[in-house]
Amino acid sequence: MGDTSVSPSKVPQRTRRTRFVCISDTHNCTVKLPKGDVLIHCGDLTNQGSFGELSKQVAWLEKADFECKLVIAGNHDVTLDADFFEQYGNYIHNNSPQNHVDCLNLLAQSKSLTYLEHSSYNVRLTSPAGPRTTFNVFGSPYVPACGMWAFQYSRTDLALAENIWSEIPLDTDILITHGPARTHRDESRHRQALGCESLRQALWRVRPRIALCGHVHEARGVERVRWDLSSKSVRYKELENNYRWDDPGVGNEKNCLVDLTTKGGMPLDNDGSKVSLLSSATACTASEAAQKNATAIETNMTTMLVEGTNPGIGTRGLGGNPASARSDGPALAGRLGRRETCIVNCALQQTSYPHSAPRRLHKPVVIDINLPIWDDDS
Structure with missing residues (x-):
């Protein structure tokens, strides 16, 4: 038989380059941020989530000049996980008790930050000086268990993991998770794949344009994953992909740029079709x-x-x-126009916690991508 897939009709839509500056695992550190339209922090702002630690990180992010700033928590931001903190907070902060509500409000009530805790958000960049583009984002802090930290689920409870990641909406364009998907930017210093298989399967289903993560510091880098949408025998199959990202910002003043635009010559094969x-x-x-x-x-x-x-x-x-x-x-x-996803681990810390002194930091990862102009579909 020939190809039985349904070919979607293309509806002309104008797009414009949108620049994302992506960071994760700052662990109380602050760095100079390059210019961009959207700033994304993929969690682990702090080491232990204290009010003092969070206050400094939030102040730094609030001062950053971006039209949109999206933040999720990580497993080290323990005061932001209400259930975990109620059970273990006194143990972690025994010398200086913390208040969950006060810590959460630093982010949840910020006037310039959008805090996502396993939730969706539609972004419309409306500044006359900006690209005036739109995209759907989903952000989640959850990771497979890796010690006594927050926002964790059992590695052996596959039903729970599948249930968690099944909640990612199918119209998600930008996926922000603290932890990586299995076999994608998840290799530890011990050569272990620490990512979540249920998250990888969810990526196949959703196929966002960009999937951002951190958590596994040594796995920082970029992949472009092509999804097999026609296999009749293998579930969640991926096509062979030989793409290799050579970081242009190593040892120089250049940005660590991932250019997914048409002008850049390697546009992403993902039209965000719904x-x-x-x-x-x-x-x-x-x-x-x-x-x-x-x-x-x-x-x-x-x-x-x-x-x-x-x-x-x-x-x-x-x-x-x-x-x-x-x-x-x-x-x-x-949704057959969603054939490829760019997966980025943007951990700032080069080594895992606890960090040896002096700390070694990567640059933020900068992503350029063409997104639809919201004026066209309003």
Whole structure:
């Protein structure tokens, strides 16, 4: 049989370069930040999450000149995890008791920072001097257990991990997690893959444009992952990818730039598609288009069964039975333009905690990407 995938119609939309400055695992350190439109901190602002530590980090971030500043917590920011802090806070801060609400309000009530705790946010850059682009972001602090720290879940409780990451909305453009996905920027100094497999599977489903993380300091770097959306036998499959990021900012004054723009010559193969319009001449709502896609997929499935072709149990491709939970039609229908994700570990600290003196720091990672101008779809 030929390709049975549903080809989404392209709706012309203007885009403009948007610059992200990405950091993680500052652990009480502050650095000079390059200019950009959006600043993202992927957690572990502090060593132990005390009010004093958080106050200094928040003050530094609030002074930074960006139109949008997005922050999540990390496992070391223990006072921000209410359940963990209630149980273990006195043990960690026995010499100086802390107040969870006061610490949380430093971020939650900040006038210039957007704090995300396993939550979504739609960003519209509205400054006349900015790119005036829009994107959906989801931020989460959770990591597999790695000692007595905050925002952790058991490595052996696969159902819990899958449930946590299944909550990432399918329309997410920028995914911010403290920890990495398994086998993607997660290799420790002991050559162990410390990332989460359930998060990797969620990445396959969502296929955001950019996935940012930290946590594993030695794994700082960049990957471009191409997703296999047609395999009829292997779930969550990735295509072979030989991309290698050579950091242009090492040992010089240049930015550590990841250029995903068309002008840069290596644009990301991800249009952020949410649902296809099956005919450019036919106007329909997103829900109607999704239903048409589902019907087309079901027709393909029926044809395969009539012809005696077994699509395989557990298939994730468009040939799968949309009635099956394993087919994952919603993750595919109308979203085939999401074929690639840029995964970035932007840890600032070069070595793991506890850090030996003097501390060695990386530069922030700068990402340029073309995003849709919100004026066009408002």
